Amino acid sequence: MKTLDWNTLFGKGAGRIQASTIRELLKLTQRPGVISFAGGLPAPELFPKEEAARKAAEILKEKGEVALQYGPTEGYGPLRTWVAEWIGVKPEEVLITTGSQQALDLLGKVFLDEGSPVLLEAPSYMGAIQAFRAYGPRFLTVPAGEEGPDLEALEATLKRERPRFLYLIPSFQNPSGGLMPLRARKRLLEMVMAQGLVVVEDDAYRELYFGESRLPSLFELAREVGYPGVIYLSSFSKILSPGLRVAFAVAHPEAITKLTQAKQGSDLHTPVLNQMLVHELVQEGFPERLSKIRATYRAKAGTMLEALDQEMPKGVRYTRPQGGMFVWMELPQGLSAEALFRQAIAQDVAFVPGGPFFAGGGGENTLRLSYATMGPEGIVEGVRRLAKALKRLLALA
């Protein structure tokens, strides 16, 4: 067999696309017996298996010529209309995407050139960093905590820089779990409006609030004051099924048109069957389904926090999430979350070390725990194992 040096054949883009070391680490977590707090995998017991089986069969039998044929790039008409009504916009302001990950890629394709500044929270969603990085932008970061991005730091950055867009997750941030208060949302909006900047608001966790209701999104607040610069992303991954890969972007029609043209070249359209299935699944009992999902994650979060309160040694800080799927943890300065990961894997428990969530580096002593996937016994036992791993690490330090 002749050999080719593939690295010399690839373009510059290939150099920017790298295996995340984390995803390599996470392969270790698939070993049987490992309790994983790592992936953001929705609770499988919440999947509408029976209902999806019945609806999928009906769709394929009765409308198979539609479900199995090529479809429009913008999305399956009735789903697009349903999403538009749900979000309170017009159908031409909606694009159905193949998961929110695709929306992030399309935003990179449309907005980012090599060297373009783009502003993210630190930490921010790893998949967004990965999607944008392929287009070679320059990352600007502002620290983010339990109340979202540091607005003083943001203001200072926006005095010096004009990012192509700000990528923010204001509600139940991944990975930090942070929730921007209403006043912070309003202040942020004033800043971006003053400069006519684009905000990409990722609201994947919009329905997973543990309180009485959710805060208005940046998108909603911007619409109230007539500002068209917020591009809103959300998904059916956390409320129906991630495996179906059905999500949506909502934006000004001019932005939707360009994103749609970009999507045409990327995958022609999101699978039609999946869109029809989602459309059927939201027709009946959807509010009840959302209540049940909220109650489930609220209970799981409670279980994890109680176990952490019992088991964690002093000096370890962690958030008390008000929604979403994650607890964010800070080890005492000087301790490495990757070192803890190796101890944890030896104890058959896994999590995601926080470093890769920081586009500008840092965060070596942070980590993300997901309570979404495991049942209560698994959560309690996993936290026990984690505490044991941490004590070993402290003994070594």
Add this chain to the structure above:
Amino acid sequence: MKTLDWNTLFGKGAGRIQASTIRELLKLTQRPGVISFAGGLPAPELFPKEEAARKAAEILKEKGEVALQYGPTEGYGPLRTWVAEWIGVKPEEVLITTGSQQALDLLGKVFLDEGSPVLLEAPSYMGAIQAFRAYGPRFLTVPAGEEGPDLEALEATLKRERPRFLYLIPSFQNPSGGLMPLRARKRLLEMVMAQGLVVVEDDAYRELYFGESRLPSLFELAREVGYPGVIYLSSFSKILSPGLRVAFAVAHPEAITKLTQAKQGSDLHTPVLNQMLVHELVQEGFPERLSKIRATYRAKAGTMLEALDQEMPKGVRYTRPQGGMFVWMELPQGLSAEALFRQAIAQDVAFVPGGPFFAGGGGENTLRLSYATMGPEGIVEGVRRLAKALKRLLALA
């Protein structure tokens, strides 16, 4: 409402992404009563509706936790293994993609920089031109006809240029219907091997041959002589369902690894339910299904050719396809296929004008007719209408 000038907010990439004028034209073809030879839409009567309904219900009931959950980027294991066996490679040489369109996008992302030379046939698949164009390459083209690309022209081009890859559709080319003979395949392979070039072989129509068997692919021929530089694309779109968006790329593991990393940022993974459904649908009666598909398209092609032979005025040339979905037509020089399109739409018949299939311009007097979608009466009536439109155009000329 404040306004934003979106065009100043987008990056350079957005300028390269344009609505294809063709797709705009094609919207006209969705009017009721129009007989459309335009889209490459597979025959809906061939869709496995009942079987898919039964299998989808089984999968969701029995393995819903897998079908509805996040899955691996590389693809659903059993499907990847099945494809590997079908094509005669190892599973690590296979990547499942969200339609072949996604594979084209990933190839652009990994191989093409702004200004990179990339070589295509003229004409070539419009979706490939669109996918690659987003990355800003420089298109090199060689004329292609019923026997594939002009190898003299190719040789001359390769003396001057080193394209990042050659994108070729050797069997039943879209749009020309061309079929590269075996000796041409071998000669082409010698040329690319001599320079260590990468070939992307798009074999979407691999099973749609009307003769006794198919020719060996460039990929197979290259493997026989130990050359790893051919990246092979194919799809379940033409043999099961395009709406499911399940396709695959086969290549050297180093290329697959990089494409997989790129896919991670693009959509995380292809929907799991769709991959499981395809895997189930190929388990039983697949060879019989392929025979039936071949027989159906062979008959449809025959019907269209017979009608064209009867109806078309002298001076109009068209191919006699040996497989695939398309007849490629050349009007007498000086006649415009777009002008014919306007006459045709007035007669309630549609096709795709050939111009946009030429990455380097030209082809204004060419057009593509698909016989795949319509039944025999529709084909005959559509050709009659087309002849009427053509006579009107000739009368005007």
